[in-house]
Amino acid sequence: MESIATRALAARKFAKMTQKQAEAASGVKQSSISKIERGDVSRSMSVLALARAYRADPHWLDTGDGPAPWDEDQIRQARDKANEPPGPYRVTHIAPLIPSFSPRTPGTVPLISWADAANWDSHEVSQQPRAERWIPCIAHHSLQSYALRVRGDSMTASSGHLKSYPAESIVFVDTSLRKPEDGERIIAKLEDSGEVTFKVYKEDDGRRWLLPLNPKHEPVREAFTVLGTVVGKWEDED
Incomplete structure (x- = not known):
């Protein structure tokens, strides 16, 4: 045409x-x-x-260049894909949920489950659990970093002046950073229950506790272990 x-x-x-x-x-x-x-x-x-x-x-x-609406999905050669060799990909009319790269592509981290985050220390780096996918992280991070999909609304801020982390957004966690400053966002493991949680790290006069950004949730004052510090976030536009 x-x-x-x-x-x-x-x-x-x-x-x-x-x-x-x-x-x-x-x-x-x-x-x-x-x-x-x-x-x-x-x-x-x-x-x-x-x-x-x-x-x-x-x-x-x-x-007039490209597939018409009635064309079958086509196989084309991938181009301009960061650090990825040329390879086939399917041309579709629906974009992927988020970028996905081959394991260990430079600059990417694995998106893992919360259960795997709880046991991350028990694995050697080369034996970490299989990731849901590998996604790019532009924040400075170590090779011991991973990504988590936020669950629940405890870190959804009620004020527009605070950075918010709504459910299904993705946070990037560097497990080499285990001595956070007051106010930094961290992933922590509660010692009594073994639950892994995402909260704001608070410290004052030798006391440590975990603070949610959503005032509807109570602070966590039980003992915990810092698993890593959040170094970045990804959130889709509405």
């Missing part, structure tokens, strides 16, 4: 939308959609909005 007009019309038809339905889904006025499909507009920001509404590759809709 040699023009945006023919591609836009074909993509809308394949999505089984009328121009009015496309307007509601994309926010592009019906009159503008009609102009694009007649060839009156060669390129505009409306094309990107329509591509999203039609679940089409925006590069294909704009230039």
